Amino acid sequence: MSLRKFDHFVAIDWSGAAGPRQPGIAMAICEAEGGAPVLVQRGSAWSREEVLSILRDQLPANTLIGMDLGISLPFADCGAFFPDWPESPASAKQLWALIDLICTDQPNCEATGFIDHPELSRYFRRHGGREGDRFLAAGAPDKRGRLRVTELAQQNLGCKPYSNFNLVGAAQVGKSSLTGMRMLHQLGGAIPVWPVDPLPETTSVIVEIYTGLAAIAAGRTAGRSKIRDYDALNSALATLGSPPVKGRGPIDDHSSDAILTAAWLRNAAQNPQFWSPKGLTKQIAVTEGWTFGAF
Structure with missing residues (x-):
């Protein structure tokens, strides 16, 4: 290519x-x-x-x-971001818009209102032992929670991904992901x-990047x-x-x-495998997205 x-x-x-x-x-x-x-x-x-x-x-x-x-939440495992919730969005961009709408009164691109939503909170693991009854829904491989297809690919490369529905612990990336999705919506398609x-x-x-992939490429x-x-x-x-x-x-x-990941991106951008990973379908692209460098 x-x-x-x-x-x-x-x-x-x-x-x-x-x-x-x-x-x-x-x-x-x-x-x-x-x-x-x-x-x-x-x-x-x-x-x-x-x-x-x-x-x-x-x-x-x-x-x-x-x-x-x-840049998104798990979808492929259950056929929905929020299975059995009638208002579950159908695409990543609709998810970004929903997060921003629910959190419209929150400053700093914060997303607390989204995870505290009376219906949506059921799907998240939050602080204080508050684990929603849908956090370990069908498709969750273990206690880490539901994973996207790209996170399974990360796992095969030696990484240790956690679900974006998990908001607890040093390894969680759920909070940064939700605030990031709000920011992506506010970009309004500019990039x-x-x-x-x-x-x-x-x-x-x-x-989307996972800095652990850059570290592994650098020999760590x-x-x-x-x-x-x-x-x-x-x-x-x-x-x-x-x-x-x-x-x-x-x-x-x-x-x-x-710093390390910027240097890695310079090399990785020339790897055709990273732009055409075998697990990336059109449906996954518009719902779950993908992590650049996972294949």
Whole structure:
């Protein structure tokens, strides 16, 4: 297949935490022509609205943007996001719109109103031992909860994915995914989101990333995916063929995730297998989406 050529690669480590500014958000960018990834610095922690503004108005043209969040919820296992709920959306974009509608009065792209909804809360595992009676619905492989087809593919590559319906524990990504889906809806189609949208021939595109895949490609394991010092980061970058970044001593894992994954995206964008994974059907594309790099 003929592969798209991108000029820039951006990786964003996202956060679903409450509050106007998120220390867990980090952004890094690198150029197709080479060079080390550069961390996009802020005077204070990022807000989700600032990231939205950059995506909409400030990124260079022809950029591949990886966001570390789930762009949808499981659908294929039960034939619905919320089985037996008459108002269950039929597509990822309808899901994004529903989240944003229910949470319209909540600031900072937060999604608490969605998971506290009297019907929808039944499908989530929340803090305080509040596990909805539909969390382990038919199709859940184990106590981690329901998984998307792409998460099963991640698992086959050595990762340890959890359900986006799970909102509890250090490994959960449900909160960041729900806030991210709200943000994607608010983008209003300004940037296509692959594979929910077809891959455009030109212009920028957003893909879902799992930073653990970048770490594995850089010679680390899923259990050692988090990098917290510059020596380890530059060793991983070297494995990916990237020049080192400047710095010594400790680095927070959000920044290192963004830096390493930006370098990985530069390589991964040229792998045709990542754009045509065997488990990705048209139906899965528009309902569950996919994680770039899982195949």
